[in-house]
Amino acid sequence: MDARYEAKYAAKKRGLHAAFLIVVVLLAALYIYPVFLMVDNSLKPFKEILTNVLALPSHLEWANYTYVIEKMEYFRLFWNNVVITVIGIAGIVAFSSMAAYILDRRQTPVTKALHTFIITPMLIPFQTIMITLLKFMNIIHLNGTTWGLGIQYWGFGIPMATFIYFNFMKSIPTEIDESAMIDSATTFQTYLMIIFPLLKTVTATVVVLDVMWIWNDFLLPLLMVNSSPASKTLVLAAYNFVGSLNTKWHYALAAMVLAILPSVIVFVFLQRYIVDGVVAGAIKG
Amino acid sequence: MDKRSMSPMNRKALRDTLLFTLPAVVMVLIAIYIPFVMSGFYALTEWNGISRNPRFIGLLNFRTIFSSGSPEFVNALVFTFKYSALFIIFSNVLALALAVALTKKFRLVNFLRGMFFLPYIMSMTIVGFIWKFIFTQGFEKLYELTGWAVWNLSWLGDASLAFYSLTLVGVWQSLGFYIVLYIAGLQAIPSEILEAASIDGANGRQRFFRVVLPLLGPSITTCIFMSLTNSLKVFDIILALTKGGPGGATYSATLDIYREAFQNNNYGLGSAKAIVFFVIVLILTQIVLKIFERREVKQ
Numbered sequence: 001m002d003a004r005y006e007a008k009y010a011a012k013k014r015g016l017h018a019a020f021l022i023v024v025v026l027l028a029a030l031y032i033y034p035v036f037l038m039v040d041n042s043l044k045p046f047k048e049i050l051t052n053v054l055a056l057p058s059h060l061e062w063a064n065y066t067y068v069i070e071k072m073e074y075f076r077l078f079w080n081n082v083v084i085t086v087i088g089i090a091g092i093v094a095f096s097s098m099a100a101y102i103l104d105r106r107q108t109p110v111t112k113a114l115h116t117f118i119i120t121p122m123l124i125p126f127q128t129i130m131i132t133l134l135k136f137m138n139i140i141h142l143n144g145t146t147w148g149l150g151i152q153y154w155g156f157g158i159p160m161a162t163f164i165y166f167n168f169m170k171s172i173p174t175e176i177d178e179s180a181m182i183d184s185a186t187t188f189q190t191y192l193m194i195i196f197p198l199l200k201t202v203t204a205t206v207v208v209l210d211v212m213w214i215w216n217d218f219l220l221p222l223l224m225v226n227s228s229p230a231s232k233t234l235v236l237a238a239y240n241f242v243g244s245l246n247t248k249w250h251y252a253l254a255a256m257v258l259a260i261l262p263s264v265i266v267f268v269f270l271q272r273y274i275v276d277g278v279v280a281g282a283i284k285g
Numbered sequence: 286m287d288k289r290s291m292s293p294m295n296r297k298a299l300r301d302t303l304l305f306t307l308p309a310v311v312m313v314l315i316a317i318y319i320p321f322v323m324s325g326f327y328a329l330t331e332w333n334g335i336s337r338n339p340r341f342i343g344l345l346n347f348r349t350i351f352s353s354g355s356p357e358f359v360n361a362l363v364f365t366f367k368y369s370a371l372f373i374i375f376s377n378v379l380a381l382a383l384a385v386a387l388t389k390k391f392r393l394v395n396f397l398r399g400m401f402f403l404p405y406i407m408s409m410t411i412v413g414f415i416w417k418f419i420f421t422q423g424f425e426k427l428y429e430l431t432g433w434a435v436w437n438l439s440w441l442g443d444a445s446l447a448f449y450s451l452t453l454v455g456v457w458q459s460l461g462f463y464i465v466l467y468i469a470g471l472q473a474i475p476s477e478i479l480e481a482a483s484i485d486g487a488n489g490r491q492r493f494f495r496v497v498l499p500l501l502g503p504s505i506t507t508c509i510f511m512s513l514t515n516s517l518k519v520f521d522i523i524l525a526l527t528k529g530g531p532g533g534a535t536y537s538a539t540l541d542i543y544r545e546a547f548q549n550n551n552y553g554l555g556s557a558k559a560i561v562f563f564v565i566v567l568i569l570t571q572i573v574l575k576i577f578e579r580r581e582v583k584q
Contacts, residue, residue, distance in 0.1 A: 017391075024386050025393065028400040031457075034419050035403065041418070053426040095308040102305035106298060114306045121317040123570075125518055127539040128563040131546040131555050132323035133316070135334070140315070155316020158309045187301045216408040218521045235408040239525070242414050249418060256414050260407045267406045271399050274406070278462065279469045282507055 042253035049249050064254040071251075072241050074258055077234045080146050081215060081262075084233060087150025088214045089207055092157035096206070097199055099158075100165030101191050105174065115166070121159045126219065134223050143224040146231045152224065153214050161206045164281065168202040208277025215263065234259050328557035333550045346557035357533070358558050361541035362565070364448070368537065369516035371452045376512050377505070379456070380463030385493070387464065388471045398468070402461030409458055413525025416454045417441070420526075444534035447527050451535060454522055459515065463508050470504025471497070506577040513573055517566050538562050 041049050042064060044057040068074065103115045134143065142148035172195065180190040218235050225231040232240075238259035242252045267274055328346055332339030350358050387398050404412060420440045428436035440450045474497060482496045498505075520539045523529060529536040529544070536544065542562060546555030 020386070020389075021391060021393075024397060027383075028397045032400045032403060034415050034423075034457075037423060038415050038418065041422075049422065053422045054430075091308075091312070095312065099306045099309040102302050106302050108302070110299065111302055111306075114302070114310065118306065118309050118313055121313055123567060124317060124321060125514075125539075125563060125566050127518060127520065127542055128559045128566075129317060129320040129324055131542070131552055131559060132327060133320040135552075136315075136320050136323060142315075151312075152316055154308075155312040155314075158312055159317075162309060187305070191305070212406060216406075218408060218410045235410055238408075239410050249422060252414065253418065256411050259411050263406045263408075264403070267399075267403065271395075271402075275398070275402060275465050278405075279465050282462075282466055282511060283469070 038253055039257055041249065042257045044250060046248065046250045049253075061250070064250045065258070068241075068251055068254045068258060072237055072255060072258070074234075076230075077232060077237050078262065080231060081234045083146045084150045084153070084221075085211055085214045087147055088153030088157065089210055091151065091154035092161050092210055093203055093206060095154060096158050096161035097165050097196060097203070098191060100162050100169050101195055102187075103162075104166055104169035105177065115162075119159045119163045119166075122163065126156065130219065130223060137224060144228040144231060145225070149221060149224050149231065149233075152220065153210075156220075157210050157213075160281075161210070164202060164206055165199065168199065172198055202280075204273065205277045205280040208274050209281040212263075212274070212278075234262075324556045324559050327553050328560045330553045331551075332553040332556075334546070334552040335550075339553060342553070346554050347561070349554060350558055350561060357536065358538070358541055358545075358561075360533075361536040361538045364534075364536060365517060365519065365538045367448065368452060368455070368519060369513060371449075372455050372516040372519075373509060373512045375452065375456045376460055376463050377508055380460055380508065381467050381501075383460070384464050384467030384471055388468055398461075398465070401464050404458045405461040407458070409521035410525045412454060412458045413522045416450070416457075417526055420450060441527055442531050444531055447531060447535050451519075451523060451526060454526060455516065455519060458522065459512075463512065466508050466511075467501070467504055470501050474500050502577075502580065506574070509577055510570065510574055514566070514570055517569070538565075 037053065040056060041053060043060045043062070045061045048055070048057060099114075099118060103111045103118075137143040137148070137152065142152055176194060176198075177190050180194050185193070216235055217233075218239065221233040221236040222239075225233065226236060226240075238255050241255050245252045245255075327339060329341060329343060330339035331342050331346075349355055383401060387394055387401075424436045424440065427433075438446055440446050478496060478500070479492060482492050487495065518539055519537045520543070523535055523537055523540055527535045529540055538558075539562070542555055542558045545551050545558055549555075
C-alpha cells in the first residue's frame with residue numbers, strides 16, 4: 001500500500017468520524033429540545049409564548065416563578081417530598097438488608113419460605129391492588145399523611161430491595177460473621193456493626209433506584225394524599241396546578257420546571273452514580 | 286419438628302430468623318398481600334366502595350368484562366398491547382443503535398449520554414405536560430414557519446394520531462434507561478472476541494450481527510422484559526397528555542381500572558378488571574422471559 005493511499009484512507013476516516021460526531025450531537029440536541037423549550041418559555045411573559053414559542057425571551061420574566069412558588073407553596077411541597085422519600089428509603093434499606101442477611105445465612109425450609117413470601121410481590125403490578133389498597137389504608141389510617149405515605153413505600157420497595165441485597169449477600173464470606181460470633185456479638189450486633197457497612201455499594205444501588213421512584217411517583221400519592229392539601233407531593237401538586245391553569249402556559253411551564261428542578265440538579269452532580277445504580281438495579285432486579 | 290425437641294441453639298436461630306424478617310414480612314403483608322386478597326374477594330361482588338355490605342355476585346363481573354355490551358376493558362387491553370408492542374420495538378431498536386454510537390470514544394460522550402438519560406429522571410406526569418406544550422404551542426409555530434401539513438395535524442385530538450403521540454412520548458421518556466443498559470452490555474463484550482472476528486475477515490456489519498448481537502443476549506432479555514412490564518402498566522403519561530381521550534380512544538388497561546373504580550364507583554367490577562390484568566401481565570412476562578432466555582448464547 002503506498003503512502004498516498006494511506007493518507008487518503010486516514011482522511012476519509014477522519015471525515016467519517018467528524019460526520020458521525022455532528023450527527024450524534026445534532027440528535028442529542030434535538031432530543032433535549034423540548035426540555036429547552038420548556039425552560040425558555042417559562043421565562044417569558046404570556047404574550048411572547050403566544051406570539052413566538054421558538055424565540056428566546058426578550059427579558060427574563062422571573063415573576064412567573066415567584067408567582068408559582070408562592071401559589072403552589074413550593075417549599076412546603078419540597079419538604080413533603082423530602083419527608084416521604086427519607087422515611088421510605090430508611091425503612092426499605094433497614095428492613096430489606098436485615099431480612100436478606102438472615103435469609104442468606106440460615107438456609108432452612110423456614111427461611112426459604114420467607115424468602116419466597118417477601119420477593120414474590122415483585123410480580124404483582126401496583127394497579128392490580130390499588131383499589132383495595134386505598135380501602136385498606138383507610139382502615140389502618142396510613143393514608144392522608146406524609147409519614148403514612150412514606151411507610152407505605154416500605155411494603156412496595158422491600159421485595160425488590162431484599163432481592164438485590166440477597167443476591168449480594170453471598171459475596172460476603174461467612175467467616176466474617178463467625179469471627180464476630182466468637183467475640184460473643186449477638187446476631188443483630190453482627191449485622192449492624194460488621195455486615196451492614198460492607199453493603200455500601202449495593203445500598204447505593206437501592207437508594208438510587210428508590211429515590212428516583214419515590215420522589216417522582218404519581219399514582220400512590222394521587223390515591224393517598226390528593227384530598228389532603230397539606231401532605232401533597234411535588235409532582236402531584238404540579239399535576240393539579242397545571243391542570244387548573246388551562247392555557248396559562250407561562251405559569252404552567254414555571255411550575256413544571258420547578259417540579260423537575262431538584263431531580264435535574266441532583267443528576268448533574270451525581271450522573272455517574274445514578275447511571276451505575278440504575279444499571280446495577282436492572283441487571284440484578 | 287416439635288418446638289420442644291429443638292435445642293436452645295436452634296430455637297435462638299429460629300427466633301433470630303423471625304425477628305429479622307418480621308418488619309419485611311409485615312410491611313409486604315399490609316401493602317401487598319392483604320389488598321391483593323381483598324381484590325380477589327371484591328372481584329366477586331357488586332360494590333360501590335362505600336356501602337358496608339358488598340353484594341356477592343359470583344363470576345358475573347368477569348362475564349361483564351368480556352361481554353359485547355361493555356367493550357371498554359377489551360378495547361383498553363387492545364390499546365395497551367398495541368402500545369406495548371410499538372414501545373418495545375422502538376425503545377429497544379433506538380436504544381441499541383444509540384448505545385453503539387455512544388460506546389465509541391470521543392470527548393463529548395459522557396455529556397451526550399447524560400442528555401439522552403435526562404428525561405428518565407423526570408416525573409412522567411411532567412414529561413406528559415412538556416409534550417402537551419410541544420404538540421400544541423410548539424407545533425403551531427412550526428406550522429406557521431414551515432407550512433408543512435405535518436405540524437398542523439391534531440396530534441392529541443385525533444384517535445389514531447394520539448396513539449402514536451403517546452408512544453413517542455413514552456419512548457422519549459425512558460429511552461435513556463435502555464441506552465445505558467445496552468451500553469453496559471456492549472462494554473462487557475471482551476475486545477479480544479471482536480479482534481478475533483476482524484482477523485477472521487468479518488466486516489463491521491458481520492461483526493455486529495454475528496458476534497455482538499448474539500453476545501448481547503442477556504442485555505436484550507433484560508431490556509425487552511423491562512420495556513414489556515413498564516409499557517403494560519402505562520398510566521401517568523396518558524393521564525397528563527390525553528386523559529384517555531379523544532372519545533376514550535387512548536384508555537390503557539390501568540387507566541380503565543382506575544376509571545371503573547374511582548370515577549364510575551364500580552369497585553367490584555374494577556377489582557375484577559384488576560385481577561384479569563394481573564393474570565395477563567403474569568402470563569405475558571413469563572412467556573417473553575422463557576422465549577428470550579432460551580435463545581441466549583451461553584458465554
